[in-house]
């Protein structure tokens with residue numbers, strides 16, 4: 001299979017900022033892409049990972065060695081396009097087979113103009129990233145017939161070294177929707193596909209910092225009709241919609257420079273409207289409450305991360321995708337930790353003790369991943385139900 005893959009696909013170069021070079025095969029678009037190289041340990045869900053807007057300006061390595069075997073379909077998307085800056089895999093099976101598949105991973109990557117490399121030692125790459133921390137890289141996908149030359153390798157290395165650091169980058173406003181839109185689509189079910197929320201109990205305004213669609217679907221499934229608004233929408237505009245709750249989405253980049261979001265979230269929480277944040281939304285809620293965030297040495301990307309609920313002792317296996325985290329030591333008196341990672345002890349969940357607001361660092365919407373911690377969505381609807389009773 002390896003020989004056949006090499007025969008059918010042009011060459012590609014992966015260069016890291018530290019000077020490491022891998023040569024493999026181009027299985028996506030031709031051209032050069034740069035970004036922060038991270039590894040994700042999920043075994044399935046490559047289409048959801050590629051379309052997750054939180055991967056903007058990141059090149060994703062999948063540690064599972066066979067990627068592409070069930071093809072690509074029109075439904076398993078977390079946004080309307082691929083957001084990852086590039087893809088690195090070991091082996092692309094030559095046969096894609098699934099009843100929902102409409103094209104192969106390689107065809108999809110070409111159509112989405114995503115540069116991708118296969119057939120490199122992803123275990124070696126992962127060990128390098130794991131021991132030295134995340135670093136920038138470049139993939140060069142060559143055209144058929146083009147040879148890997150020293151000049152091309154040098155150009156790839158130069159591109160990797162010139163890529164901007166993720167620290168200090170505000171990408172939420174880059175990927176956010178340009179205009180507000182309504183959302184009523186519910187979760188996917190075998191046999192009927194996605195459904196529609198026709199009898200909503202709550203109106204939720206969702207800040208789109210790069211929202212994964214399955215979050216919106218899981219809220220709609222639980223009785224919410226949503227209005228998704230651009231990242232820079234002022235709090236006054238959101239509160240004027242008289243929402244039952246406000247949701248703060250996941251998103252790419254560093255949360256610290258997102259001053260517009262931090263200010264708006266401060267005002268929203270102060271107003272007393274129930275608020276729930278996921279991932280970047282969790283980090284923004286923490287910053288808006290006076291805590292600090294930092295860039296982690298070893299970021300979390302996978303679908304098997306154990307997280308402990310400090311209130312109940314319950315351990316959930318969770319989906320994760322973050323490179324920044326909230327500093328435990330920086331928590332003000334009105335922010336109480338509710339969840340921690342059992343991998344490295346970092347903070348995973350927070351609740352405001354003075355307001356109906358809470359947040360989670362991982363991904364309760366999974367997609368891909370387990371649904372152990374979906375109970376957080378029910379916690380949000382319960383908060384909104386309590387607030388409605390008081391009205």
Ligand SMILES: NC(=O)CC[C@H](N)C(=O)O
Nearest residue numbers: 250251279280322323324
């Ligand atoms: N998935 C997310 O929302 C990621 C949040 C942030 N960009 C981080 O890397 O930590």
